[in-house]
Amino acid sequence: MFEKLEKRLILKGTIETVTPLHIGSGKSELDIEEADMPVIKDDQDKPYIPGSSLKGKARFEAERILRKEGYSVCNPPDVKSMCGSLVSDPSKFCLACRIFGTAGRVSVASKVKFRDAYPVGKVEQLIQRSGIAIDRQTGAVSSRALYSVEAVPAGVAFSFEVVAENLTDDELRILCAALRSVEHSAIGGASSRGFGKVKINIDTAVERSAKYYLGKENEKVYSGEDLKKWFAEKGCV
Ligand SMILES: [Zn+2]
Structure with missing residues (x-):
């Protein structure tokens, strides 16, 4: 499928830990097997x-919001139950797949890319929290009872950047809502212990068109009050 670059939107800011943050290498929840x-x-x-x-988290929140709003949404991560496998006409893909991409017989790239977020300053020290592992099946304290979880402490800012291409206003509105919902939910592991609450501060939005890349047009940069106004116009809170 050929695709045009209509516009590229770059949202920049920070993501700050409000409570300790534990993102392990692939596991999103505490695994009692791991000491x-x-x-x-x-x-x-x-x-x-x-x-x-x-x-992943933004997509999950977007799907929940869309379902609540009465949209039909497919069921990732199983490829067989995603629009790419179930729907032959890409224009009929659910909004989540249109924004975040889909896989299956038809695979379509995500319109949004989240950059890896690195600490803005120095992270003085990571914290260790210990806990007691409970066997979920029996409710008994497991034999390897004590474990420790490493976490980034509260108050650490990471750079935040999302690049979105050719989003419709509707899609942008859902992306904004999803980011808000991520804040009010949690990212990473041990969320049941209060870990993973973050604050996402978007301080700049940059819009670039294909013409910009040909030197025929300036980029549009919004920040401060302009950014608030621009977000309000787009229906982002
Ligand atoms: Zn879908």
Whole structure:
């Protein structure tokens, strides 16, 4: 499928930990089999938030909002139950697939890309929280009872950047709502213990068209009051 670059929107800001944040290497919930749970780190040993974690969570929240609003939404992550497998006409894909992409017989790339989020400053120290593992089946304290969870403390800011291409206003509105909902939910593991609450601050929006890349048009940059007004016009809260 050929695709035109109509417009590219870049939302930039920070994502700040309000409570400790634990993003492990792939597991989203506490796994009682694992005694020690480090946070994911880059090759310089700095903790970061993978873009894929942010995107996955944003998609999950978008799907919940869409369902509540009466839209029909397919059921990822099983490819067989996604629009790419179930719907032959891409124009009839559910809004979640149109924004975040789909897989199956037809695979369509996501219109939104979440960059990996790196700490803005220095992270002084990671924290360790210990807990007692309970066997979910029996409710008994497991034999490997004590475990420790590593986490980024509250108050750490990470860079935040989402790049969205050719979003309709409707799709942008859902993306904004999903980001708000991520804030009021949680990211990463141990959320039942209060981990993973974040604040997403978007301070700049940049709009670029194909003409911009040909040097024929300026980019549009919104920040401060302009950004608030622009968001309001788009139906973003
Ligand atoms: Zn779908």
